Amino acid sequence: MPAQSDGDPAARDGAGRHPLRNLWRLRPYLRPYAVEFAWLLVAALAATAASLAVPLVVQRVVDGPVAGHDAAGLFRLGLLALLLGLAEAVLIFIRRWTQSSSSVGMEAAIRADIYAHLQRLPAGFHDRWQSGQLLSRITSDLSVIRRFLSFGLLFLILNLVTYLAVVVLLVRLHPALGLLVAASAVPLFLISRRFARHYHAASRRMQDQQGDVATLVEETAQGLRTMRAYGRGPELAARFTGGARALHDTGIAKARLLARTSALLDLVPNLTLGVVLVAGTAAAARGALSIGELVAFVSLQLMLIWPVQSLGWIIANGQEAATAADRIQEVLDTRPTIVDAPHARTLDRAQVRGRVRFEGVSFHYPGCAPVLREVDLTVEPGETLALVGATGCGKSTLLSLVPRLHDVTGGRITLDGHDLRDLRLASLRRLVGVAFEEPTLFSMSVWENLTLGRPAAGEEEVRAALALAQAEFAYDLPWGLATRAGEQGLSLSGGQRQRLALARAVLGRPALLVLDDPLSALDVHTEALVEAALRRVLRDTTALLVVHRPSTVALADRVALLDNGRIVAVGTHSELLATVPAYRAVLSAGPVERHDGAGLVRS
Ligand SMILES: Nc1ncnc2c1ncn2[C@@H]1O[C@H](COP(=O)(O)OP(=O)(O)OP(=O)(O)O)[C@@H](O)[C@H]1O
Ligand SMILES: [Mg+2]
Structure with a gap:
């Protein structure tokens, strides 16, 4: 498997203009929780206010009852301090209690939206994006955002308010020293800004690498058999180790950056505290500051240490949330290109x-x-047209245009004269039954797999479809049709999967059958049986099938030869055999070399 694209070409350039822009764009998800968040903030601010009041009480205690030996006064103020402490504890409890529920709800809502969006995005999007990148966005990126909303953001607001309130109180106690403490915000700001810039890049790198590692794991799980068979395990392990080490290194670099910054940030309040202690003591000695005021000043200042210490963590958390929001918006911003036109109409099966x-x-x-x-x-009504051509000439691509997995880039395709783009997608896809080269089954029951496109199908219809596809073996599975097909149906043989996929395609008698080499994985005996059965369905259904083998061509009324993206000949099998050497060449090459998909990474 050549290592080609890097998954998501749109991404990786750190897209967004302002780093917080995409985070801000997620605000509609928070709206349902606005009231809850407001209460949270009120409780948290009240708790902070209570804790800020304590040093002021202490100041009164020292300057009043302690200095004047007033026991009753001491008791009153002591009781007040106790009540404040109690109030703070209760308020913090309330905050913690409400904190997590809202953010979890928000996370679930975004996740549901991304998933719904992924389903509306065309096949082309999934061709380009690695599934691991999607997986990591829908899981780890979302939890980063949740963490920020439930902790980072709250503490950011809380710490800013605490800082401002403390500075105001300090300036009132001693203007000069208070302003000194206020001025210490400048180096804090500069350090934080630098940190934020560096951390942003690192966290984007880390989150992308997480996606890469997820992709590797997913590929390994899917391609395990091929890898084993080719003895490529060690190579794959080396690739994984490489990816995991890159992730590890970025993690370490991030942690070191945070550690360095936290140390720097820590230095600032501690240095100011030293200055305040020296200058404050001198002022108290001069009598410019009472002892109570000095105690209050220092206690208040100590309350700034934690907000400053946590600043690094909060910024880191915020940056991670911002990059996570970028990565999520990259998915949400991809517009589905294949959608219902405003005037799109529904066609009834009966009128088609x-x-x-x-x-x-x-x-x-x-x-x-x-x-x-x-x-x-x-392709005339009821006709079966076989598409023949060398490998890679575009047969599967042509088929994929019929159910509009891709849209034509020029010209148009019509069904009974209606441009396919004028039909509602749901209607079109109900009319068209498809089976691709690689018969994909999902990890759900055989019944659910069969009725994927027609959930309302009844017992009889399913039985008929299974009979038609010679897939009655399904009844003999351990739990019959309730047997769960493994991931990608890998617990079934290739031929079994192919027959189930065929049964799924013909279920409900679609107006149009689109089959990509439906008999490729069958043994000669089963092939003959399926062929006979198919012949019956094809009699009254319009069908377009890709065939590789001369024996299957016999199913078709006419054959079209595709060469280098063009239809170079159309006619009956015998006509083409007689008149078109290229046709003979393609068919006599026997079972044309094909990539059989098994174990290949989704391409
Ligand atoms: N998702 C994709 N993105 C880009 N190119 C693609 C994609 N799928 C197929 N192609 C290219 O389009 C061309 C036609 O591919 P297609 O699968 O239609 O061939 P095919 O005729 O069905 O071949 P085969 O007989 O092997 O099944 C090939 O060159 C292939 O590399
Ligand atoms: Mg093909």
């Missing part, structure tokens, strides 16, 4: 005849050379 026309259809994958050029092709 099933005439499919490709009119000058061109297609290229984003940023790639054209795969299809000016394809003109008509």
Whole structure:
């Protein structure tokens, strides 16, 4: 597997303009919790106020009852301090109690939105994005944001308010020293700003690397058999170790950055405290400051140490949340390109005849050379058209345009004269039954897998579809149709999966069948049976099938030869055999070399 794209080309340049812009854009998710958050803040601020009042009480105690030996006064003020302490404890309890619930609710809401969004994004998006990147965004990035909203943000506000309140109280106690403490905010600000800048880059790197590691794990899980078979385990392990080490190194670098900054930040209040102690004692000796005031001053100042110490952590947390928000918005900002047009209409199965026309259809994958050029092709109602061509010539691509997994980039495709883009997607996809080359089953029951596109299908319909696809083996599975197919259906054989996928495609008698080499994984005997069964369905359904083998071509009324993105010949099998050497060449090459998908990374 060549290491090609890095997953998400749109990302990795740290996109957003202001670092906090994307975090700010998540505010609608907080709206339901605004009242709760306000209460939280009120409780927290009240607790802070209570704790700030304690040093002021102490000041009264020292300057009043202690100096004047007034026992009754001492008792009264002591009781007040006790009550303040109690109030603070209760308020903090209330804060902690309410703190987590709102942010968890918000996290769940964003997660649900991302998931819904991912489902609306076209196949092209998932071609480009590594699934590990999506996984890490929908899990770890979201919890980073939750942590910030439930702790970081609250403490940021709380600490700022504490700082301001303390400075005001200090200035009132002793203007000069108070202003000195206020001035210490300048170095704090400068240190923080520098830290924030550096930390932003590091945390973006780390979160991307987390996505890379998740991708590696996912690939390993999916491709385990291929890797084992080719003895590539050690190589893969080395790749993983590389990724994990990069993640580890970034983690260490981040931790060191935080440690250095915290030490610097710590220095500032401690130095100011030293200055205040010396200058304050001198002032008290001169009588410019009472002992009580000095005690209050120092106690208040000590209350600044924790807010300053936690500053580094809060900024780190905020930066991580900001990068997480960037990464989440990168997904949410990708607009689904394949959507219902405003005037899109629904076609009833009963009114559809099933005439499919490709009119000058061109297609290229984003940023790639054209795969299809000016394809003109008509499949008449009830007709079966086989598409033949060398490997990689664009057959699967052409099929994928019919259920609009991709949209044509030129020309149009019509169904009974309606441009596919004028039909509602849901309606179109109900009309079209598809089975791809790589029959994907989901980790749910066989029944659920079969009725994926038609949840309302009944017992009889399912039985008929299974019979048609020669897939009655499903009834003999340990729990019959309730048997859970493993992830990607890997607990079933290739031929079994293919037959189930075929049954799924024909279930509910779609108006149009689109099958990509439906018989490739079957043995000769089963192939003959499925072929016979298919012949019956194909009699009254319009079908477009890709075939590789001469034997399957016999299913088709007509054959189209695709070469280098163009239809170069259309006719019956015998006509083409007789007149088109290229057709003979493609078919006689036997089972054309194909990538069989097993174990390959999703490409
Ligand atoms: N998601 C994608 N993004 C970019 N290019 C793609 C993508 N899928 C296929 N291609 C390219 O488009 C071309 C046609 O691929 P396609 O799968 O349609 O071939 P095919 O005719 O079905 O081949 P095969 O017979 O092997 O199944 C190939 O060159 C392939 O590399
Ligand atoms: Mg193909």
